[in-house]
Amino acid sequence: MSRIGKKPVAIPGGVTAEINNGALSVKGPKGTLTMGLSDLVTYSIEDGTISVKPANDGKAARSHWGMQRTLVSNLVEGVTQGxxxxxxxxxxxxxxxxxxxxxxxxxxxxxxxxxxxxxxxxxxxxxxxxxxxxxxxxxxxxxxxxxxxxxxxxxxxxxxxxxxxxxxxxxxxxxxx
Known part of the structure; x- marks a missing residue:
């Protein structure tokens, strides 16, 4: 289990996130960032947070889990603080x-x-x-x-x-x- 991957990424006020066409787009006060989504991980936006979970129990999916969550966190931090x-x-x-x-x-x-x-x-x-x-x-x-x-x-x-x-x-x- 990934300790980093388990934590949902909070979306602060003034920031919007949406998933469409295999990409996550985050828009904030400093600009917009887009990231392609991995097939090994599932992403969901609910209750002001972005959750990242492995798509299956395979080793590859679990190894991508924490990294993908960190990349999502970097998108949110980049458009808010830089x-x-x-x-x-x-x-x-x-x-x-x-x-x-x-x-x-x-x-x-x-x-x-x-x-x-x-x-x-x-x-x-x-x-x-x-x-x-x-x-x-x-x-x-x-x-x-x-x-x-x-x-x-x-x-x-x-x-x-x-x-x-x-x-x-x-x-x-x-x-x-």
Missing amino acids: FTKTLDITGVGYRAAAQGKSIKLQLGFSHDVDLPVPEGLEVKTPDQTTIEISGIDKQKVGQFAAEIREWRKPEPYKGKGVRYRGEFIFRKEGKKK
């Missing part, structure tokens, strides 16, 4: 600047890295060493943050690079004389 990832840049001369629908990164390469911001995301740079990515789709926010981090991962000796806020980087001691 999601934010914060990246910190460490290193001499490393900086970032949001310019309209793109972000310009200077990460120690011989050239600047210009990345287009995906549709539905908002990127802010409160200062030169901080990047805030926000949007209603948790997957898009996390994917774009990972793409930025991929350009210069934090290295273990000096800690230079792009890291998530609050991420711990295991530091190594350098060569000894």
Whole structure:
């Protein structure tokens, strides 16, 4: 039994959810999100909650149960509050600047890295060493943050690079004389 899957997802006030044509659509104050439904799980909307149950007693259905409930929960949370990832840049001369629908990164390469911001995301740079990515789709926010981090991962000796806020980087001691 999935402990996560058993809990119904509450639909807050101002949010509407409907199931039609094999898709769950959730509309809220921040926008609308749609998710395709799995055949291994049954979904029902009743009494202001969305319930997720396995379609049968098979192992595949039970393994999809908790994940599908979490995806439904992310839809509801995304249209009400949204999601934010914060990246910190460490290193001499490393900086970032949001310019309209793109972000310009200077990460120690011989050239600047210009990345287009995906549709539905908002990127802010409160200062030169901080990047805030926000949007209603948790997957898009996390994917774009990972793409930025991929350009210069934090290295273990000096800690230079792009890291998530609050991420711990295991530091190594350098060569000894």
